[in-house]
Amino acid sequence: MEIFGVPHQAMMGQLLLGLVNGSFYATLSLGLAVIFGLLNVINFAHGALYMMGAFIAFIGVTTFGLNYWAMLVIAPLLVGAFGIILEKTLLCRLYKLDHLYGLLLTFGIALLLEGLFRSYFGVSGQTLEVPELLAGATNLGFMMLPNYRAWVVLASLCICLATWFVIEKTKVGAYLRAGTENPRLVEAFGVNVPLMVTLTYGFGVALAGFAGVLAAPxxxxxxxxxxxxxxxxxxxxxxxGMGSITGSVLTGLGLGVIEGFTRLFYPEGSEVVVFVVMVVVLMTRPAGLFGKEK
Known part of the structure; x- marks a missing residue:
C-alpha cells in the first residue's frame, strides 16, 4: 500500500522516528519552559546538561557496573544537584538584571562543560547498550516497532504529563507561579521563595539529564x-510560547513528526523545516502558539 507514492511502511517508520525525536524535543523544551516561565532565565546550558546526563549514564553503566534503570534515576538527580549549585553560586546574582546576562552566563557554562568532556572523552562518540528488557522489536503487522524507541516515547509523555500536572493543578505549582510574580506576598505566607526557585531550576535541568539518559542508547x-x-x-x-508548559510538549511532539515526514518527502528541507515553522508562527502570532499576548 502506498500513500502519495510512498510505501506505507516507510510512512509509519518516519512517524515513529518523528515521535522519538519529538519526545526529546518535548522533554528538553519542557525543562527550558519551566526555567524561563518560573525564573525568567534563558538557560542556554540546557543542551550541555542534556549531554552531561547521557555521559553520567554511560559512565555509570560501563565504569561502575550499574544498570540502565538505576542511571535513569541517578543521572537526573546528579544533573539536578549540579544545577542547584549553579543556581546558588551564579544565577541567583542575575535575576534582577536583563535576560541577556543570564543567557551569556549559561552559554559560557555550556562551552565550559563541552570543553571539559571533549578533553576527556574526545569527539568520536560512545555507545550505550539498550537494556536487555527493551531489546528487540514488536511486530505490529504493518511494521516492526523497536521496543526501546516505544519506551522513549512512553517515558517522555509520562514525565511531561506529570510535570504539567504538578505545575498547573497542584498547590505546589500555584506557589511556584505566585512566587515568580509576587515573591514578597508569598514569603508573607511562610514560603521560602529562594529555596523554591533553586529547586525549580534543579528540576528543570534534571529533565535535561533525564532526556540525556533516554537518548544515550x-x-x-x-x-x-x-x-x-x-x-x-x-x-x-x-x-x-516562551514559558508555556503545554506549548512546549505539544509543539515538541508535533515538530518531531513534521520533521520526520519532511525527511521522507523532501529530505533537503528536513534540517530547516522547524525554523520555517518558527518564522511563520512569529509572523502571525509573535507570542507563540500557546503564549500569552501582552
Missing part, C-alpha cells in the same frame, strides 16, 4: 550532542 554520546540539539529546542520553545 539511541544516538552516539558525544560532547557536542547537546549543542547540535539546543537550537532546535529553543525554536520549539519559541513556537510553543
Amino acid at each position: 539511541v544516538i552516539n554520546v558525544t560532547p557536542l550532542m547537546g549543542s547540535n540539539l539546543i537550537i532546535i529546542v529553543f525554536a520549539v520553545v519559541v513556537i510553543g
Whole structure:
C-alpha cells in the first residue's frame, strides 16, 4: 500500500522516528519552559546538561557496573544537584538584571562543560547498550516497532504529563507561579521563595539529564550532542510560547513528526523545516502558539 507514492511502511517508520525525536524535543523544551516561565532565565546550558546526563549514564553503566534503570534515576538527580549549585553560586546574582546576562552566563557554562568532556572523552562518540528488557522489536503487522524507541516515547509523555500536572493543578505549582510574580506576598505566607526557585531550576535541568539518559542508547554520546540539539529546542520553545508548559510538549511532539515526514518527502528541507515553522508562527502570532499576548 502506498500513500502519495510512498510505501506505507516507510510512512509509519518516519512517524515513529518523528515521535522519538519529538519526545526529546518535548522533554528538553519542557525543562527550558519551566526555567524561563518560573525564573525568567534563558538557560542556554540546557543542551550541555542534556549531554552531561547521557555521559553520567554511560559512565555509570560501563565504569561502575550499574544498570540502565538505576542511571535513569541517578543521572537526573546528579544533573539536578549540579544545577542547584549553579543556581546558588551564579544565577541567583542575575535575576534582577536583563535576560541577556543570564543567557551569556549559561552559554559560557555550556562551552565550559563541552570543553571539559571533549578533553576527556574526545569527539568520536560512545555507545550505550539498550537494556536487555527493551531489546528487540514488536511486530505490529504493518511494521516492526523497536521496543526501546516505544519506551522513549512512553517515558517522555509520562514525565511531561506529570510535570504539567504538578505545575498547573497542584498547590505546589500555584506557589511556584505566585512566587515568580509576587515573591514578597508569598514569603508573607511562610514560603521560602529562594529555596523554591533553586529547586525549580534543579528540576528543570534534571529533565535535561533525564532526556540525556533516554537518548544515550539511541544516538552516539558525544560532547557536542547537546549543542547540535539546543537550537532546535529553543525554536520549539519559541513556537510553543516562551514559558508555556503545554506549548512546549505539544509543539515538541508535533515538530518531531513534521520533521520526520519532511525527511521522507523532501529530505533537503528536513534540517530547516522547524525554523520555517518558527518564522511563520512569529509572523502571525509573535507570542507563540500557546503564549500569552501582552
